[in-house]
Amino acid sequence: MRFFFRLMPAFLLVGLFMGPGVTARAGDRQPQGEERLEALVDRAVTGNPEILASEEQWRMSVAQARQAGALDDPMLMLGVQNALIRDPFNFSRDAMTSKVVGISQKVPFFGKRDLMREEAGLESEVERWAVEERRLELRRLVKETWYQIYLIDRSLETVRTSAILLDDLVRQAESMYTVGKAGQQEVFQAQLERSRMEELRLGLEQRRASAIAALNALVSRPPDTAIPPIAPIKLRPRTLVAAELERLAESQRPAVKALQAKIDKGRAGERLARKEFYPDFTVSLEYMQREPVDDMRGDDMYAAQLTFNLPVQQEWRRAKAAEMQASIRMAVQERAALRNQIGKAIADGLAQLERSRKLALLYEQGMLAQAGGAAEAAMAGYRTGKATFAEVLAGRVNLFNAEREYHGAVAEHQIQLAVLENVIGGPLPPPR
Numbered sequence: 001m002r003f004f005f006r007l008m009p010a011f012l013l014v015g016l017f018m019g020p021g022v023t024a025r026a027g028d029r030q031p032q033g034e035e036r037l038e039a040l041v042d043r044a045v046t047g048n049p050e051i052l053a054s055e056e057q058w059r060m061s062v063a064q065a066r067q068a069g070a071l072d073d074p075m076l077m078l079g080v081q082n083a084l085i086r087d088p089f090n091f092s093r094d095a096m097t098s099k100v101v102g103i104s105q106k107v108p109f110f111g112k113r114d115l116m117r118e119e120a121g122l123e124s125e126v127e128r129w130a131v132e133e134r135r136l137e138l139r140r141l142v143k144e145t146w147y148q149i150y151l152i153d154r155s156l157e158t159v160r161t162s163a164i165l166l167d168d169l170v171r172q173a174e175s176m177y178t179v180g181k182a183g184q185q186e187v188f189q190a191q192l193e194r195s196r197m198e199e200l201r202l203g204l205e206q207r208r209a210s211a212i213a214a215l216n217a218l219v220s221r222p223p224d225t226a227i228p229p230i231a232p233i234k235l236r237p238r239t240l241v242a243a244e245l246e247r248l249a250e251s252q253r254p255a256v257k258a259l260q261a262k263i264d265k266g267r268a269g270e271r272l273a274r275k276e277f278y279p280d281f282t283v284s285l286e287y288m289q290r291e292p293v294d295d296m297r298g299d300d301m302y303a304a305q306l307t308f309n310l311p312v313q314q315e316w317r318r319a320k321a322a323e324m325q326a327s328i329r330m331a332v333q334e335r336a337a338l339r340n341q342i343g344k345a346i347a348d349g350l351a352q353l354e355r356s357r358k359l360a361l362l363y364e365q366g367m368l369a370q371a372g373g374a375a376e377a378a379m380a381g382y383r384t385g386k387a388t389f390a391e392v393l394a395g396r397v398n399l400f401n402a403e404r405e406y407h408g409a410v411a412e413h414q415i416q417l418a419v420l421e422n423v424i425g426g427p428l429p430p431p432r
Contacts, residue, residue: 037146044142044219045135054131061124068120069113077102081288092291095298102303104284112280115272122265129258136254136422138218143418145215150230151411152208157229158403159201163194169392170194172383186389233410235360238417238431240353242346245424249342253425256342259335266328273321279308345423349416356413363406371399 045051080088082096091097170190213223250256284305290298311317378395381387421428 037143040146040215040219041139041142043221044138047220048138048218049220051131051134051138054134058124058127058131061120061127065117065120065124069116071113072106074103074105075284077104077284077286092293092298095290095293095296098288098290098301100286100288102284102286104282104305107281107283109275109278109280112272112275115268115275119265119268119272122261122268125261126258126265129254129261132254133258136425140418140422142215142218143421144415145211145218146230147411147414147418149208149211149215149227150233150414151407152204152211153229154232154407154411156201156204156208158400159197159204162197163201167194169379189389233414235357235410235413236431238428240350240420240428242343242350244429245346245350245420246343248426248429249346249424250339253342253423255338256335256425259331259338262331263328263335266324266331270321270324270328273317273324276317276320277311277314279311282307342423346420349420349423353413353416353420356409356416360406360409360413363402363409367402368399368406371395371402375399 077100079100079102080091081098081100082094084090084094084097087093091099170187174187176186212225212227215227216223216225282305284303284307286303286305288301288303290300292298375392375395375398378387378392382389382392417428
């Protein structure tokens with residue numbers, strides 16, 4: 001909305017000649033506008049390329065989680081034992097010569113595989129909530145852009161109304177100049193303001209085209225896709241309580257759930273690191289086939305083994321456990337910081353929401369009518385020669401300021417609702 005404040009001088013010049021009728025329109029088409037907005041939001045959160053890429057990243061982590069804790073492939077061993085070098089391919093010359101087939105399998109210590117799967121699953125859970133957080137942010141961006149377009153539409157509506165009034169004023173000034181009741185400078189000034197209004201209209205249309213292109217990019221459709229003018233909005237009363245919003249944020253905000261998953265992942269990793277102090281095992285079984293030699297039958301034989309590593313290297317194991325403990329503490333502090341941010345954002349959002357609501361009601365219920373009446377009185381006095389052209393301009397400035405503040409307050413109110421939805425991670429409680 002900053003560009004509106006940069007264009008403030010031009011707005012003031014245009015708004016001098018506005019009538020009070022623009023603001024009096026009711027928001028009878030608001031449900032239709034809301035339906036269009038929700039359709040755009042749904043399209044964005046399901047088809048935006050960044051969201052789709054994030055979903056694929058999450059699917060990758062899910063596939064990686066399925067790989068965790070899997071056993072190593074068993075090892076097959078084929079060999080000859082106790083063969084004679086002078087006759088290496090004759091297996092019946094010595095009773096100790098045997099053909100060997102063996103298989104071995106490495107087995108982690110009890111509980112390690114489960115912890116590996118748990119840790120990897122929690123990592124994919126973090127990715128899942130990250131996708132949901134991006135969706136939440138995208139919803140906010142779509143709604144903010146929508147209400148920026150809404151404010152531009154109201155400004156363009158004001159410009160069109162002002163054009164009609166200003167054309168009348170130019171004709172009035174020319175008529176009064178021909179009969180000697182007004183100076184030529186008043187005619188020139190009225191014509192200059194009409195030209196400046198046209199300049200403002202062109203600027204607003206360019207701003208609207210840019211905002212529409214930004215919105216279309218968010219919802220993944222061609223940038224020149226048209227968006228019809230957004231109907232006026234009628235504010236509806238809401239009662240929002242900070243404590244209730246904080247509870248909702250704690251239960252449904254994806255970022256909070258992602259940090260909780262990181263904490264749980266760190267705890268699983270710490271338990272897994274402590275399991276590293278215990279050995280892993282390798283189980284092997286061999287079958288030895290022997291040929292009969294002379295009067296020896298050549299009985300077959302087997303061998304079974306159980307081997308395990310000796311976990312005597314303690315330093316890296318302790319360092320691994322310390323790493324996991326640090327990751328838990330980090331995630332806990334990140335969650336605490338996020339809760340502080342959420343509390344502050346809710347408090348600020350509610351304060352700005354209340355300010356914009358009260359400001360809109362103040363202008364809607366009194367100041368717009370007062371400013372409009374003053375402007376009309378100055379215009380009537382100018383026609384009869386009882387008011388100067390400067391007084392007409394001053395009356396229109398006051399009316400425009402009221403119109404600008406009213407539409408700005410309505411747009412800010414709706415944007416703050418979208419911001420609060422983003423903060424708590426979901427829809428706001430319904431109006432009571």
